[in-house]
Amino acid sequence: MTSKERMLAAMNKRQPDMVPVAPDISNMIPCRLTGKPFWDIYHKADPPLWRAYMDAVRFFKMDGWFIYGGVHFKPKHDERTWESEIISREDERFTVRGTCHTPAGDLWSETIFYIADPPTVTHAWIKDLKEDLPKIRYMFPEIDGLDRAPLDEQIAYCGDDAAVACCVGVPGLHDLHGWFDGGEIAAVYAMADYPDEFDELIAIEQEHYCRSAEMLIEAKPDFILLGASGLWTLSSPDIFRKCSLPTIQRVTRMCKEAGLPSMLHACGKDRELVDIFVNETDLDCVNPLEIPPMGDCDLAEIKRTYGLKIALMGNIHTTEVMLKGTPDDVRRACEEAIDAAAAGGGFILSTGDQCGRDTPFDNIHAMVETARRYGKY
Numbered sequence: 001m002t003s004k005e006r007m008l009a010a011m012n013k014r015q016p017d018m019v020p021v022a023p024d025i026s027n028m029i030p031c032r033l034t035g036k037p038f039w040d041i042y043h044k045a046d047p048p049l050w051r052a053y054m055d056a057v058r059f060f061k062m063d064g065w066f067i068y069g070g071v072h073f074k075p076k077h078d079e080r081t082w083e084s085e086i087i088s089r090e091d092e093r094f095t096v097r098g099t100c101h102t103p104a105g106d107l108w109s110e111t112i113f114y115i116a117d118p119p120t121v122t123h124a125w126i127k128d129l130k131e132d133l134p135k136i137r138y139m140f141p142e143i144d145g146l147d148r149a150p151l152d153e154q155i156a157y158c159g160d161d162a163a164v165a166c167c168v169g170v171p172g173l174h175d176l177h178g179w180f181d182g183g184e185i186a187a188v189y190a191m192a193d194y195p196d197e198f199d200e201l202i203a204i205e206q207e208h209y210c211r212s213a214e215m216l217i218e219a220k221p222d223f224i225l226l227g228a229s230g231l232w233t234l235s236s237p238d239i240f241r242k243c244s245l246p247t248i249q250r251v252t253r254m255c256k257e258a259g260l261p262s263m264l265h266a267c268g269k270d271r272e273l274v275d276i277f278v279n280e281t282d283l284d285c286v287n288p289l290e291i292p293p294m295g296d297c298d299l300a301e302i303k304r305t306y307g308l309k310i311a312l313m314g315n316i317h318t319t320e321v322m323l324k325g326t327p328d329d330v331r332r333a334c335e336e337a338i339d340a341a342a343a344g345g346g347f348i349l350s351t352g353d354q355c356g357r358d359t360p361f362d363n364i365h366a367m368v369e370t371a372r373r374y375g376k377y
Contacts, residue, residue, distance in 0.1 A: 002160035003063040004222065007348065011163070011223055011261040011285045013308045015345030019338055019375030021368050022065035022313070022350050023322070024288060027118055028357035029364070030056040039113040043096065054158055060361075062368045064162020065350070067265075069221045070150035071166065073212065075141035079103050092116070100125070102138035117357070124181045129190040133197050136179075140208040148219050155221075165225040165263070166216040168251055171205035172244035174230040174266075184234055202243050213251040217258045223284075224255050226264040233268030245280070252282040261285065263313070267353040269296045278309050287313030290352035294318075300340035303347075312341050313348040316367065323356050327366035334370040342375060349375065 001009070001017045009016035030052035031038045040046045047055075050068035057064040083099040092115045100107045110123040125139070126132045155164050169175055173184055173191075180186035191198045216224060226248060232240065248264065255262040263285040266273060270289050274297075277283040289297040289312060299315055314337075316322060321333045334349060341347040349371045355364065 003057075004158075004160045004163050007063050007065065007163040008222060008261065010313075010346055010348045011263060011311050013284065013311050013346040015377055018377060019342050019371050020063040020348045021371030021375070022063045022348055023060075023316070023364055023367055024065070024318075024351045024354045025056055025060075025364065026053065026065075026067060026354055029355055029359065031118075032357055033059060037115045038117060039094070039115060039119075042119050043113045050154055051157065054162065057161055060364050060368055062364075063348075064158060065348075066154070066158050066162040066164045067167060067225050067227075069154060069164050069166035069216075071216065071219055072147040072150065073143045073215065074145040074147065076144035078141045080138055080141070095122070100135075100139065102135045104134035104138065107132060107135050107139070121178065124179055124183075126180045126186075126190075129180075129194045129197050129201070133201065136201065137204065140204050143208075143211050143215055146215050146219065151219055151221065163222040165223045166219065166221045167225045167227045168213045168216065169205070169209045170226050170228040170231065170244050170247050170264075171202050171209065172228070172231065172235055173239060174228055174234040174244075175205065176201075177230070177234060206247050209247050210250050210254075213254060217254055217260055220260070223261040223263055224251065226251060226262065226283075228264060228266045230268045231264075231266035232270060232273050237272075245276070248277075248283065249281050252284075255284075256282040263287065263311075268294065271296045271298075271302070274302055274306065274310065278306055283310065285311035285313055285348075287315075287348070288350060288352045289314035291315055291317060294352060298340075299337055303341040303343070308344055308346045311346040311348070313350045315350070315352045318351050318353055318355055318359075322351055322363050322367075323359050325363065327360075327362050330363045330366040331370045334367055335374050338371070338375050342377075345377075 006016040006020045010020050031041045033056050034052050041049050081101045086094050087097045088095040093112050095112050097110050107125045109125050111119050111121050113119045158164055176187040177184040252262045261284040316333050
């Protein structure tokens with residue numbers, strides 16, 4: 001099997017020729033491998049992160065988990081204009097202010113780009129929900145079509161070395177964390193202070209993300225990834241069910257009807273989510289199923305409970321094992337994960353969220369080697 005075939009077989013709850021191995025090296029490791037300042041990749045797209053990732057996949061000889069599938073959506077009407085300027089510069093960082101001009105007024109955000117770290121948003125778009133909602137409406141224009149040329153370029157570059165995903169957002173506090181100046185705390189205050197405006201914002205997101213999913217499914221990537229970092233950890237069950245679950249249900253149903261596998265990424269606590277996904281959605285695969293203290297998952301228990309009702313991707317500890325451990329520590333942890341969840345297929349050996357920048361390359365090589373040696377059916 002090729003890496004693409006191997007990954008897709010596991011996502012579809014089938015048994016591939018061997019356990020796929022796709023450690024999450026989605027950002028920092030590829031940037032480090034380029035040898036360039038991180039701001040070249042994140043700010044200048046030189047090279048674009050997706051290309052740096054695929055080069056890293058081939059460097060480590062792993063199975064590619066390509067989550068950068070890009071299209072250009074075509075709005076029916078777009079009344080926004082954009083500006084970007086560097087407002088401060090130091091030896092190891094610079095700050096970029098972005099401004100979105102709308103007929104209802106301006107929104108602005110600020111991001112710091114670093115020489116050897118991923119960027120950090122220091123000021124987000126929404127400062128006051130009641131005041132900014134008329135402007136935010138323009139951030140979600142009606143989608144009338146898409147240009148798939150970027151996706152075609154990416155599919156060609158990946159070849160058979162990766163399964164290619166297009167990503168869809170999921171509304172909720174985990175998502176609004178990035179929209180509100182002040183993060184989740186500001187979003188929670190807005191939910192209490194302006195409940196009608198908050199509900200409208202969620203409804204706008206729900207409709208936009210589902211329409212995006214509809215268009216992306218028509219573009220036919222290899223799978224659809226619902227991005228929901230911190231989904232359960234940064235919410236409550238009631239808020240999750242009100243804000244997030246309806247979109248997950250709609251998108252996974254659309255994927256099932258189109259014969260396209262769906263995966264959801266939710267770092268942090270996942271155990272209760274797995275039960276909801278199995279019983280209340282059409283989701284095919286979930287990751288990264290982190291272990292305590294970062295998460296609350298036991299791979300063996302989840303596999304025993306659900307068998308092949310849902311595919312599993314995870315969950316080697318990114319700090320204690322991948323960052324701080326030795327290659328032998330990595331091998332032991334990977335063998336234990338394979339023993340716990342590989343039986344019958346439907347399992348992708350991965351990490352519990354993203355590997356840190358300084359993760360030893362020997363440890364990533366050890367993870368891939370263990371899957372190739374120990375993960376054969």
